[in-house]
Amino acid sequence: MTLPESWIAHRREDRELVGWIEPESDGFVPYDLLGRPRTPQPVDWLAAEELLDELGIGYLADIYALRTDDGSWIRARIVEVSPAGIGVKEDDFGDIGAAVASFRVPFPIDDRLVPLTEAPGPVRSRFL
Known part of the structure; x- marks a missing residue:
């Protein structure tokens, strides 16, 4: 699959990709590296970024x-x-x-x- 064009890559401080954020209605949906939405409904941009930063990549192990x-x-x-x-x-x-x-x-x-x-x-x- 190719990523939907609406998905925006989110990288942590060290430039490691930790997921994507998709605009939806008047909010944003954060997706992890497995393509799973991480919130049940859209959140604000900052909350989406913080969630992906906190999630990191450790779950892959x-x-x-x-x-x-x-x-x-x-x-x-x-x-x-x-x-x-x-x-x-x-x-x-x-x-x-x-x-x-x-x-x-x-x-x-x-x-x-x-x-x-x-x-x-x-x-x-x-x-x-």
């Missing part, structure tokens, strides 16, 4: 649950994020020699990838 083609859930980590798609790999618990499956999911993210704590079913891992 969290553990996620990925729904596979057969409907099961696996532990996963994000390895790449761009408007062209999101790269995800099976969580290998830091074993650099492990052969793990990798996946591409769409941007903006859909319900195939959720924070581990929000997985709607059991999550498996070959490494536990």
Whole structure:
């Protein structure tokens, strides 16, 4: 996907991209790097900037649950994020020699990838 033309890149002080802000009606909607809206309704510009600055990029290092083609859930980590798609790999618990499956999911993210704590079913891992 290409970004909507209305999305304005927001960078923190060190110039790291932390999300986008989209004008909507008489406010603004902040989007994170996964393309998720971060407020339920538009907020003012300053609030959108502050939210993205506070959010940062740390959530990209969290553990996620990925729904596979057969409907099961696996532990996963994000390895790449761009408007062209999101790269995800099976969580290998830091074993650099492990052969793990990798996946591409769409941007903006859909319900195939959720924070581990929000997985709607059991999550498996070959490494536990």
